[in-house]
Amino acid sequence: MATSHLLSIFILALISLSPIGQAKRNTPSEQKQAPFEFIKTLQGCHKGNKTKEIHNLKNYLHQFGYLQYPNRTHANYNDDFDETLESAVKTYQRNYHINPTGTLDAITVSTMTTTRCGVADIINGDNTMQKSGTKKHESGSSGHIHTVSHYSFFPGNLRWPPSRTHLTFGFSPNTPAGAVAPVVRAFQRWDAATHFTFSQAPSGRSADMVIGFHRRNHGDGAPFDGPGGTLAHAFAPTNGRFHYDADERWSIGPVPNAFDLETVALHEIGHLLGLGHSSVEAAIMYPRLSSGRTKGLNADDIQGIRALYNV
Known part of the structure; x- marks a missing residue:
């Protein structure tokens, strides 16, 4: 009886969410390639390559804060895998604990194509993902244990006022x-x-x-x-x-x-x-x-x- 009741609740929940799913199925974008899938065609690319879709990779890295040419022009966001792009890829790799080669290897491509939050990793040039939080030293049976936190804040440490709890x-x-x-x-x-x-x-x-x-x-x-x-x-x-x-x-x-x-x-x-x-x-x-x-x-x-x- 309890199992039946829980199943009914789950079905009702899915029904209540169905307008989203139905609208999605009727959207033309459903038939298109997923937004990050183009990166798979770039696997193996590195500095010096000129390959179709590299301009889209530049836009991707710009969206999440990794790439910003001094002057954002059409000429910059072309299909040339230049030194600036290589540097951006290396920063991305370091943030996600990937060997920073600057090459779009298989693990980098897999990481980049995973669905994610839309908030940038680097905001106004502030790469918070490479900043460590507090460091703690704890003693245990195996001796001295060193741990590092990797949380981050928005630039300027934006927060709610102390009175707003x-x-x-x-x-x-x-x-x-x-x-x-x-x-x-x-x-x-x-x-x-x-x-x-x-x-x-x-x-x-x-x-x-x-x-x-x-x-x-x-x-x-x-x-x-x-x-x-x-x-x-x-x-x-x-x-x-x-x-x-x-x-x-x-x-x-x-x-x-x-x-x-x-x-x-x-x-x-x-x-x-x-x-x-x-x-x-x-x-x-x-x-x-x-x-x-x-x-x-x-x-x-x-x-x-x-x-x-x-x-």
């Missing part, structure tokens, strides 16, 4: 009913791990943070790219905006070829609170997420939020 959140009218509960659970998990408390704002009342589902260019300067690219993005304090890409296939829990709403919410709420990306793969603030997976808060995430707010 209770924050409210709300949902845009376009949010599917089934997406509300996973986001609420994500806020509850951050609530339990931080000095913040969160509550959902009453209907019709303004909120500190607003969650919504959007497609393509939706007016915030950070357009989505359709299925299989960037999953969501959020803004640093105290902006409060958190957007899912409505063209993705969303799920509640780990479902093959779909993305868990709660896991993505945990990541984006971290941005809303002021955390940048982490180079620790187990951390919720790690930028990449494959389909069919769930994640929770990691010690690196909790250390980061406590360091940012000095609590």
Whole structure:
């Protein structure tokens, strides 16, 4: 009986999310190549090559903060694998713990083509993913243990004022009913791990943070790219905006070829609170997420939020 009841709840949740899936199936972009798939054709490329699609790789690295020519012109963003591009690829490889050869080897291509958060890894030239957090020394049975945290903050350490420890959140009218509960659970998990408390704002009342589902260019300067690219993005304090890409296939829990709403919410709420990306793969603030997976808060995430707010 209990199993039947849980199954009914799961089916209802999927039904409530079905408008997103249906709209996605009817979108012409469904028939197109996933946004990052072009990188697979560039495997093996290195400095000195002139190969079709390299200009798209330059745009990709520019989007996530790795590449910025002194003057962004059409002539710069061509198909020449130049020294500036090689340097950008090496920086990307270092951020993701790949041997920094500057060549698009198989592991680099695999990493670049994984779906991810739309927030850049390098913001205004500040490569936070290469900054270590606090260092700790702990003694154990095997002797002296050295650990390093790799959380990061937005440039300027943007955060909510000390007086704002209770924050409210709300949902845009376009949010599917089934997406509300996973986001609420994500806020509850951050609530339990931080000095913040969160509550959902009453209907019709303004909120500190607003969650919504959007497609393509939706007016915030950070357009989505359709299925299989960037999953969501959020803004640093105290902006409060958190957007899912409505063209993705969303799920509640780990479902093959779909993305868990709660896991993505945990990541984006971290941005809303002021955390940048982490180079620790187990951390919720790690930028990449494959389909069919769930994640929770990691010690690196909790250390980061406590360091940012000095609590």
